[in-house]
Amino acid sequence: MLKDITLGQYFPGDTIIHKLDPRTKLILVIVFIVALFLAVDWISYAFMFVVTALCVKVSTIKLKSILKGLKPLIFIIVFTGILNLFYTQGGTVLFDWWIFTISTAGIKRAFLMIVRIMLLITGTFLLTYTTSPIALTDGLEMLLNPLKKIKVPVHEMSMIMSMALRFIPTLIEETDKIMSAQKARGADFSTGKITERAKALLPLLVPLFVSSFRRADELAVAMESRCYHGGEGRTRMNALHMARRDYLAFLAGAIVLGGMIAMNIYGI
């Protein structure tokens, strides 16, 4: 079923990571990415690995869920690994055939690159796994607020984003339903030549578009009847505010970043 795909899915929970302000988490993810790219050698990578593992542990997100999220990206991971394996020179050559050369330096670099990508993905997943999409867009809107001064429509953009997120499950459900209904009339979505298959999608796409427009129209009317008039002067039901744990998290982030800078300077 289409419904079973994870789409930056949120796993509700009650850990300190879940409770952090979304702004804190967004900033810390950026800090995390910067720190990760400062890593140069075994020790700094090992340090980042431990930091990531610790965060996963605290968040109580199951390792299985993280691995499931990594699955669709396996191609990119393997591809990067192979590229680094063959294109890195140095160290002793272990294997040499035609244009393919594998050296000890290549193996090390390929391994570290794979670790880097996996940590990067895990770190960002941790954000979407522990933060509800609504909190995330709210946080993003507030972080980008200063851009309003230069006429960037921050509120509108975040409204569009949170609505899109809100309607993804609805749209998937609807797709499922229309697909079943057309299959009941003998439509066939899975066999035939590519042109036939593209044509077979028409009975799915037309009703889907029609209902999306209808939904958008209904939503606009519903919002206007509740006096929605854009972001100006609008207050929030759940206002975001920083707590002590957020300052502690920033402190931890600063320490990690400082440590990584130091390790980067010493090249370890």
Add this chain to the structure above:
Amino acid sequence: MDAVIRVENLTHTYSVGTPFEKTAIHNINVNFYPGELVAVIGHTGSGKSTFMQHMNGLLAPTSGHVYCDGEDIFATKEATRDVRFKVGLVFQYPEYQLFEETVYKDIAFGPKNMKLSADEIDERVREAAGFVGLSEELFERSPLELSGGQKRRIAIAGVIAMRPKVLILDEPTAGLDPGGCEGIIKNILDYRERTGSTVLLVTHSMDDAARIADRLVVFHEGSIAMDGTPDAVFSHPTELTAMGLDVPQAAAIAQALRERGVSLPQSIYTLEQLKAALVPLRKGEN
């Protein structure tokens, strides 16, 4: 008589292996016979729609079998595809599946998928439109610009046009005004009388169920709780109420009258029966 559809130990679990795992129907055994009109009733979420989607192979069972004309419909891919044309399923709110530019083309979608000749398709489209009372003037209109009730009829015609042996309708009258409901029920009865097909009708209206069905199947929490004639099923009002269902209005009125000391026979569940029982009483008083 041989059953058209035989269901054996049917179980379906949604989202197996995820935190959202949910067993919607559980170990169902039931037979449907040629020419029957069966009303399927049950509380919201009792698994009626899930069950119906197994009858034409849209959902595959987690365990168990469905046989149509004695053949296991999940045995091969071809069998699953063939059964789509033998068992026609009209979904809940079917008007959202309309997609063609014209009403005619939309009704022709099913027959076209059956790879019939152009003449055969034309005959079936006209016949199906006739069954649901759609005039041929509408054929060249876009289905999207018609009223909700008309859209519903087009969608039903689209399934009838495949001339299925078994016609399944999932709440065909939901969200229509009383006149619209009555019209659709009448179309279904006509269709059944003229073609002799088996009809399975999911409905929330106990009055419709009592009035038109030969047999009632009651779903409760994913199993069949009762199965029998309307007479037999509606003679258990306490059980029905416990399952969150009503009895037909006529039965409720008869029961209220009995409690006030009017002597009425037990099996009253349609308006006609109630009238037949009450009119002689009034004459008696005079």
